[in-house]
Amino acid sequence: MVKAKKDILQGTLVLMVLRTLAQEPMHGYGITLHIQTVSENLLRVEEGSLYPALHRMEQEGWIRAEWGTSENNRRARYYRLTAAGRKQLVEEEKNWQRLTYAVGRVLQFT
Numbered sequence: 001m002v003k004a005k006k007d008i009l010q011g012t013l014v015l016m017v018l019r020t021l022a023q024e025p026m027h028g029y030g031i032t033l034h035i036q037t038v039s040e041n042l043l044r045v046e047e048g049s050l051y052p053a054l055h056r057m058e059q060e061g062w063i064r065a066e067w068g069t070s071e072n073n074r075r076a077r078y079y080r081l082t083a084a085g086r087k088q089l090v091e092e093e094k095n096w097q098r099l100t101y102a103v104g105r106v107l108q109f110t
Contacts, residue, residue, distance in 0.1 A: 013045065013053050015092040018085055021063060027076035028054065054079060062088045 020026065020034050031054075032045045057063045062085035070076040081089070 011092075012096070013049060014057065015089075015096055016043075016045075017050075017053060017057065018062065018081065018089040018092060021079055021081040022086065022089060025066075025078045025080040027068070027070055027078050029070075029076075031079070057085070060084070060088070 016035050017031055020031050023034075026034065028047070028050055032047075032050060036044050054063065054065075058065055058079075061082060063079045064082050065077045065079050068076060068078045
């Protein structure tokens with residue numbers, strides 16, 4: 001049996017994180033769990049990928065982080081989408097649509 005590949009296509013992590021945070025502020029583990037759950041366990045975001053991406057998005061001004069208390073009473077950084085992040089989400093979605101359209105065209109070519 002072929003093992004399912006869980007690598008995320010370069011650039012899609014930002015799109016998925018921004019889309020996730022558009023719903024509500026979340027801490028890192030919550031973001032990971034949301035993506036994994038919504039994808040029906042087909043996608044898993046590793047900490048080594050998520051936290052550097054969150055840091056880059058924070059530097060870009062797309063998200064803002066605040067300390068808070070998690071569901072299990074632990075201190076956690078909660079990430080919130082900014083106005084610039086909402087604009088970036090629109091751009092990322094447009095880029096995704098173009099990419100999937102182009103890949104679809106290649107796959108349908110006969």
